[in-house]
Amino acid sequence: MTSVALGPTDQLDPRLLEHRRELTGYCYRMLGSSFDAEDAVQETMVRAWRSLDGFEGRSALRSWLYRIATNVCLDSLNGRNRRALPMDLAGDPYPPVPASLAGRRPPTAWIEPVLDRQVLPEDADPAEQAVARESIRLAFVAALQHLPPRQRAVLILREVLRWKADEVAGLLDTTVASVNSALQRARSTLADLDARPAPRSLDxxxxxxxxxxxxxxxxxxxxxxxxxxxxxxxxxxxxxxxxxxxxxxxxxxxxxxxxxxxxxxxxxxxxxxxxxxxxxxxxxxxxxxxxxxxxxxxxxxxxxxxxxxxxxxxxxxxxxxxxxxxx
Structure with a gap:
């Protein structure tokens, strides 16, 4: 992948690149598109690279990158319709006949797939791997798109990535009370959709x-x-x-x-x-x-x-x- 501003991404500071895979997973869950996620991470890297000299280390580099990535995703989602899967849009199944192919939507309408190797950590323990795997399941990613963008970020950071409430509040420039309230509303929406992930092993x-x-x-x-x-x-x-x-x-x-x-x-x-x-x-x-x-x-x-x-x-x-x- 190449950035117009920077040239090949392998010329970026290695400290940035080592977070690329997990940031791609985060942006994928936020955006529901592996291609939009790649673009968001690229933009995150560009912004981080331009500001790296002024990064004073008041927070961990990883937290700083997540702050940038969150802002990139929130900007990207502004005014955009949610992505979905066909079964989310049509109430009844179609008959197995050629005429059923009449309805077609552009790629931006749909949740897109992502390969595990693009977003899942390689060195996590089996329990963490199971949670990460479930959090990119299509049904869960589609359900996330029902949440307002900031609620989506709160739920992913708190329940998938296991950030503390005060860490999320700092990232979003809000209060712990606001984070907890957003998390409760997000949980309620997912419960109504019956979309909470349950870790399972691949046997x-x-x-x-x-x-x-x-x-x-x-x-x-x-x-x-x-x-x-x-x-x-x-x-x-x-x-x-x-x-x-x-x-x-x-x-x-x-x-x-x-x-x-x-x-x-x-x-x-x-x-x-x-x-x-x-x-x-x-x-x-x-x-x-x-x-x-x-x-x-x-x-x-x-x-x-x-x-x-x-x-x-x-x-x-x-x-x-x-x-x-x-x-």
């Missing part, structure tokens, strides 16, 4: 299920694929508004409108704290091109939900650092 059964998913999809064995899904499993496919409910309807879709995905190649990845699949669809003229990143929610040994983020003309794979082709 060998999840990895085995992912392997079966990869195998069934690559062979395009829809009968085997459907057997991996809960009976009431759901799937949505941003940028389209449509979503499906039921393993049977998902299977019908794959045999019908989705049949062009036959003979795809797939790669296992980890995104939004969950197993995920990068799919490359056959390209006219040969080879395979990026098509969709499928983030899987697994419950009780089966897939409960599939978030299929389609690349289309968004450049999703390149922006996430995934291979631009499958050779």
């Amino acid at each position: 060998s059964d999840d990895r085995e299920l992912l392997a079966k998913y990869l195998d069934a999809f690559e062979r395009y064995d829809i009968e085997a694929f459907v057997q991996l899904l809960h009976e009431d499993a759901t799937q949505h496919m941003p940028p389209f508004e449509m979503w499906l409910r039921g393993a049977a309807d998902i299977g019908t879709w794959m045999r019908g409108p989705g049949s062009e995905c036959a003979n795809s190649r797939v790669l296992p990845v980890w995104a939004n704290g969950s197993p995920a699949v990068a799919q490359y669809r056959p390209r006219a003229g040969g080879g395979h091109e990026p098509w969709g990143l499928h983030v899987l929610e697994i419950e009780d040994g089966k897939v409960a939900h599939i978030s299929s983020f389609l690349d289309l003309d968004s450049g999703l794979f390149v922006k996430l650092g995934l291979p631009a082709a499958f050779d």
Whole structure:
């Protein structure tokens, strides 16, 4: 990544760069977009670099960077509509027919995925890793977007990053009482949305299920694929508004409108704290091109939900650092 103001980011002070990953995770939770988060962190680094000589060390460098990042995110969110997932917008599932693809929104309307390696700490203990993983789950990130920006910052800092109330008050230039009040309101909103994260471990059964998913999809064995899904499993496919409910309807879709995905190649990845699949669809003229990143929610040994983020003309794979082709 390159900054117009600074040149390559590897020319920045190493003290700034060592906080880049955790700041990206913070900005992602705030903004609901991995690409906006990268831009926000880049702007944070630019501002910090320009002011580093005047940084007097009255607070820890990490706290100072979070203050800058918070201000960048709050500025970015000013006047912006919240990002969502298709199931948040449509009350009823769509039928598995081509006409269901009629509704489509721009990329800025949707929550975007993030790869675990972009935002999760490498050296945290297992308990901290579990909390961090749950705090980037798609449902939780989507729920955060319902909160006013300052409440969102308070909840992330207090409950995800475990900052003390007085530390958050100092960062936001407010009082401890105001922080506690904002936290209570944020908690109430998330409770109404039933979106509080509950840490869970990724066990060998999840990895085995992912392997079966990869195998069934690559062979395009829809009968085997459907057997991996809960009976009431759901799937949505941003940028389209449509979503499906039921393993049977998902299977019908794959045999019908989705049949062009036959003979795809797939790669296992980890995104939004969950197993995920990068799919490359056959390209006219040969080879395979990026098509969709499928983030899987697994419950009780089966897939409960599939978030299929389609690349289309968004450049999703390149922006996430995934291979631009499958050779």
